Amino acid sequence: MRTLIFVFALSFLSADVFAQQYVKGTVRSGELPLAGVSVRIGNSGPAAKTDTLGAYFLPAGAAGQQVIQFSAVGYRRQRLPIELKSGDTLLLDIRMETEAGTLNDVVVSGTLKPVRKQDSPVSVEVYDARFFAKNPAATIFDALQHVNGIRPQLNCNVCNTGDIHMNGLEGPYTMVLIDGMPIVSGLSTVYGLSGIPASLIDRVEVVKGPASSLYGSEAVGGLINVITKSALNTPSFTADAFGTGWGEYNADLGAKLNLGESASVLTGLNYFNFSNRIDRNDDGFTDMTLQQRLSVFQKWDFRRAENRKFSLAGRYLYEDRWGGQTGWTRDLRGGNTLYAESIYTKRWEVFGTYQLPLPERMFLAFSYNDHNQNSVYGTDLFTASQRIGFGQLTWDKKLGINDLLFGAALRYTVYDDNTPATPHADRVLLPGIFAQDELALGTAHKLLLGVRYDHHSAHGNIFTPRMAYKWNVTENDILRLNAGTGFRVVNLFTEDHAALSGAREVIVAEALRPERSYNVNLNYVKKLVLGNSNQLNIDFSGWYTYFNNRITADYDTNPTQIRYANLDGFGVTRGLSLNFDLTLAGGLNAIVGGSLLDVRNVERNAAGERESVRPVKSESWMATWAISYDFKQMGMRIDYTGSVIGPMRLALLGELDQRSPYSKAWSIQNIQATKKLKGNVELYGGIKNLLNWTISKGQPGGTAIARAFDPFDRSVRFDDNGQVIPVSNVSPSDPAYNPQGLKFDPDGYSYGPNQGIRGFLGLRLFVR
Structure with a gap:
């Protein structure tokens, strides 16, 4: 019991x-x-x-x-x-709420490994979807206009194509990646950037300075890695649509489908349309290119054992854009009745990452893209195709204090066009291997050593080492020192729109050799905690880059030509950059930055003396800001964004050209109000280009296009050497009157937008 x-x-x-x-x-x-x-x-x-x-x-x-x-x-x-x-x-x-500032963001672009930004030995800037929502844009090209040190450069006053300048260097020095894949290059450097919908972006990572030891050719000035949203953690449905007072309409739709427990699929659709023939400066040309663009994106994320990664994505882009004389119609395409530049773009791409089912952390990344271009510039037809296949295998291994990464990459490019410079398809095979070791030297120090070897099928062996050192001076102070090399192989007809437009004759003075660069960058980050939930992050950088064999476009020797050659000397770019990121508990967030930029080419002049010349369209300074205030009780936010760009040298058409050889400082500013409504809906609207600044203001004749009234040079007189003969002995009303010796040129004096002030209104919604 x-x-x-x-x-x-x-x-x-x-x-x-x-x-x-x-x-x-x-x-x-x-x-x-x-x-x-x-x-x-x-x-x-x-x-x-x-x-x-x-x-x-x-x-x-x-x-x-x-x-x-x-x-x-x-x-x-x-x-x-x-x-x-x-x-x-x-x-x-x-x-959970995100940390104030960006020191705790996860980044991958600096070392090809996911790591907290404050732990990375390589300085990486991070901009997420919330930053880009402060000034809604239809494409990544436009969305980057308020990032310090980065400037989307419009290279043509007629067709509005452009590239992305970084730290004063031209667009071809900036490598643009999507999910780490080098698929935005060559032809798409000029034409494909407008086809990346901003609504698909999870974040954008920016690395300034050569990154060729990890990414190979083109990553000379730096890289921009556009990381798309994951299908695993996006809402079931999203929509974002806006229109402007100019008649621009943009719509982004996204839908997610869970396929049981095995996979999630994200599908995105972007449509942009602008069909108004607006000519506010009365030069007879459209102020903004008319465009119709369709982009379809799909990304699969698979759930695998032990959380191994497998994602696969694809995108198709079709764009039809034209700019020119307002009376132009498509039946005149390629003719000499009215001038226009008409561009058809078809592009598709597929890319993905697969983690091998092995005990070791090994990843296979791959991409393929096919880009087709059919363009006319007045009477000049340009057709081109480019196909790029890329594969990369990496092995991530930790041994004691060593965090190792080994990789092998293979890139194959086929490029062909209808120009005399490409008598047959250009095929380039570029295999490479790389290794890096990140050493943890105690709790406060990290040292990264990296090296890459590539073999270019046309230019032979290329060796690119790099070094990065990080010192956690205190818990809130980080010092980084980076040094490295870069290389770039040029293809003029995929990089420089002016080489295609027909306004100038293209002269390639010699067999162009690959560029080499040597860079050192010092970065200091300071975190200041200003009481409860108030924080200020200060990010300062200084850099110096030296170029060998720099490939330059000479607009000055002969105003009717563009002469390309390797620089008989050296190039230098140096500068200082300072960013402030302030977050206050009361609802204020301010991201403000400025850069001083000095880009020079040093070569011998006709007298044999060394002469320092600033390249065209390279600004001497810039500043950007994005200031927001949340009225939390009202469910409303106000965003004030803007940039101011310092003077830059411009390409004139001869000694008699009376236009200024330098631009004046100019600023684009915007304001937006966003109201949260019931049911996960946001209504937003505002004004873009508050100051109503356009490139045409202050220009002779009110236009940046030289002799816009005579686009086929019918009234221009040339001598036997093809040089323009100045004509002043006729009536100023005579089309032949040309005392400055100009010819039609839509590109050389292009440096900013010609789209003035406009209102916009949009709606966002998402469903869990």
């Missing part, structure tokens, strides 16, 4: 003391589930991580008062008191 009483008492005690308690729930940021969040009871109790749906489940230990904490890189840590009853399961759903 006593035995039965003992067993009964023990079972009762067990039920009371050893009953298990659990906590479960979901973690979100806004309305999006957060995967990989660490959830822990107390400081050393049971722990778990959220799955791809943001869900977690963990035992909580004994009943009673406990503390549960949630932590994730880039988000504010949360510690919450909970009370657990014996045998119960507590349901707890939370939302």
